[in-house]
Amino acid sequence: MPVAISRVAIASAAFVLLAASSNGALAQKKYDTGATDTEIKIGNIMPYSGPASAYGVIGKTEQAYFNKINAAGGINGRKINFISYDDGYSPPKTVEQARKLVESDEVLFVFNSLGTPPNSAIHKYMNAKKVPQLFVATGATKWNDPKDFPWTMGWQPNYQSEARIYAKYILKEKPDAKIAVLYQNDDYGKDYLKGLKDGLGAKASMIVAEESYETTEPTIDNHIVKLKATGADIFIDITTPKFAAQAIKKVAEIEWKPLHILNNVSASVGSVIKPAGYENSQGIISAAYLKDASDPQWDNDPGMKAFYEFMAKDFPEGNKLDGSTVVGYGVSQTLVEVLKNCGDDLTRENVMKQAANLKDFRTEVLLPGIKINTSPTDFAPISQLQLMKFKGEKWELFGDIISGDVGG
Incomplete structure (x- = not known):
């Protein structure tokens, strides 16, 4: 009898172990709205028109960079679906576009939307919805407030x-x-x-x-x-x-x-x-804080060579002398690093967690000596500059x- 009990116990234990490992395999992939086995849906809002339209090239550079990433197989096998809308640098329009991205397009997060007034207009909305407002394209100091706004993070040095x-x-x-x-x-x-x-x-x-x-x-x-x-x-x-x-x-x-x-x-x-x-x-x-593509001192710099190659092959209509193309390239590389680190856990919470754990990361276009560092209590990725x-x-x-x- 004791033998039979022990066999039942062993069988039960094996079943529990098998169930646990199966659940473990299933648990490895976690998705929120906007992510699947094949796609990561990312939202973006840019002033392609209006008084700040010179910055629109940032969004175009990002689109070109993600196309390049997709052509090489995507990130962990998933292609980026980049949805970018124009707000004309008008905060009421930004609100409209953010709602469209979150509620209709159902993006995983909104990335690098441009401008202090436009981002201010959607700041509370994005945090109430718990949708990352990631690497906003503005240096306002208020983006570094993980305690009160845990879903918003800047990228560039603050003003x-x-x-x-x-x-x-x-x-x-x-x-x-x-x-x-x-x-x-x-x-x-x-x-x-x-x-x-x-x-x-x-x-x-x-x-x-x-x-x-x-x-x-x-x-x-x-x-x-x-x-x-x-x-x-x-x-x-x-x-x-x-x-x-x-x-x-x-x-x-x-x-x-x-x-x-x-x-x-x-x-x-x-x-x-x-x-x-x-x-x-x-x-x-x-x-x-970024290398200047018009400066010949970077002509033989490996990072800038990669940037020039990208501009020639993937974004030939772009102007490499426009500093905004360097910004778009650098912030896109930072996002790709975050998404790689997310692995198969593409939840909004994990996107923010990985963004808040960058250690000495360098995109190819940062000036020598400048590094990207974040922590759960510091949402200011870049804080160094050179005159x-x-x-x-x-x-x-x-x-x-x-x-x-x-x-x-």
Whole structure:
């Protein structure tokens, strides 16, 4: 009898073990809406039209990059279905497109949607729906708030960090200067302004003028004329590409000769500097975290060679001199790394978990020494930049890699 019991026990144990291992095999693949054995559905919102349409090329670069990934077999055997809509940089339209992506298209997550006001408009909605708003294409400081907004994460260095780096430079090089600031009248512009004032600290009184503009204005020429009249010898230019090109031209036209500091988001040679005129752009200072495709120092760099090859083969209609193509390429590579790390657990929760556990990751286009790091309590992937000055037909990097951590 004891023998029979032991046989039954062994058989039962074997059955339990078999069931457990079968469940284990089944449990290996986990999907939320937007993911299957063959597909990962990703949403995106870009200003293909409107005042920030110069950034639309980022979405086009991403589409081309995902096409390249799909042609090579996809990610863990799954093809990326990239659905990108135009919002014209209009927050009400962004809300409409986000709802369409989440509720009609049923995407797994929304990736790299552009602009501070547009992303602000869907911030609460995405978190209430628990759908990742991943690697948003804006440097607003508020995207790094994992406690209150665990489904939203930025990618590029935040605006306050960047502005603090300019403040450090000014305090060191021109501590007695008078500063005039032009900024876009929204969260994006105000974030930079706050970082600049915080960075200047007790010397914030160096700022003698603050002029804001609306994205609906056809030109900012009158603002530039007003700022020149203040007698400022430093001009801080917090604008998006269309207005940055206008500002550079107007400063030259009225023969104002301040130290011109231009924010990184408008430092593209292709979409800002070249249209504004190389001769008008000499000596402008900005900061970078990505390699500049117009700079011959990267011609033999393996990472940039891969980028040039991608542009020639997979996105020939794109302009490699437009800094936005480098952004689109770099952020797409970061997403591919996250999705690879997700394995067969393509739940929204695991997408955020993997995005919040990047350790010393480098895309091929980051400047040497800059790495991507995230943690469950730090949703700011890139926090380092290097200053650069425009000379001839390209940017020249100078100084050390600087961390502009807010609070750092």
